[in-house]
Amino acid sequence: MLEALIFVVFPFCMLFAAISDMLSMTxxxxxxxxxxxxxxxxxxxxxxxxxxLGLHLAAGALVLVVTFxxxxxxxxxxxxxxxxxxxxxxxxxxxxxxxxxxxxxxFGGMLTLAILAFRSxxxxxxxxxNMFLRHFANQAGGIPYGIALGIGGLMTYPDTQLxxxxxxxxxx
Numbered sequence: 001m002l003e004a005l006i007f008v009v010f011p012f013c014m015l016f017a018a019i020s021d022m023l024s025m026t027x028x029x030x031x032x033x034x035x036x037x038x039x040x041x042x043x044x045x046x047x048x049x050x051x052x053l054g055l056h057l058a059a060g061a062l063v064l065v066v067t068f069x070x071x072x073x074x075x076x077x078x079x080x081x082x083x084x085x086x087x088x089x090x091x092x093x094x095x096x097x098x099x100x101x102x103x104x105x106x107f108g109g110m111l112t113l114a115i116l117a118f119r120s121x122x123x124x125x126x127x128x129x130n131m132f133l134r135h136f137a138n139q140a141g142g143i144p145y146g147i148a149l150g151i152g153g154l155m156t157y158p159d160t161q162l163x164x165x166x167x168x169x170x171x172x
Contacts, residue, residue: 002042002045002166003170005038005041005042006042007163009038010035010090010157010163013031013034013086014087014153014154014157016031017079017083017146017149018146018147018151020146021144021145021150022135023131023135025077025135025144027077027080027083028079029079029082031086032086035083035087036060036086036089039089042162043056043162046165046166048162052092052161055093056089056090056092059088059092059097060085061085062093063085063097064081064082067082076145077142077145079146080145080149083146083149084104087100087149087153090160090162091160092160092161094161096156096159096161099159100152100153101152103156104148104153107151108143108145108149111144111147111148115143119136119138119139124136124139
């Protein structure tokens, strides 16, 4: 049961956030709350010591401070900031967090370039009313960065401490 939570909750939240951001340009508060709540419930049951648990929470707090600074100056959406912080809790102060941040930045940059190219194309005029593409076509709209955060999270999640614990339990 514990392994199932580890295998399902984080990937589901990443996919939900990415799709939600693509369709509505918002990431619901329940997504980061579910991520943090599940982590707090699961981590102690895996045998994670209190120091390591504290370092995971410190990673989330550090990312939250930085991303809310970016939100305050208009460089990032509030939902993106909360999602990054909640994801950082799962990654901890480890190489996984650095990999997540780099992967998300890379995919965010590629997504931004693709959307800017799409917005300047003739195709954007025809897709501006399409449910899936309307935010991509909107010249005044932002970038649904939750897509990049979801991809970055899914790519780096297999290397996290909790996922490694769950995989070891299944193979033993």
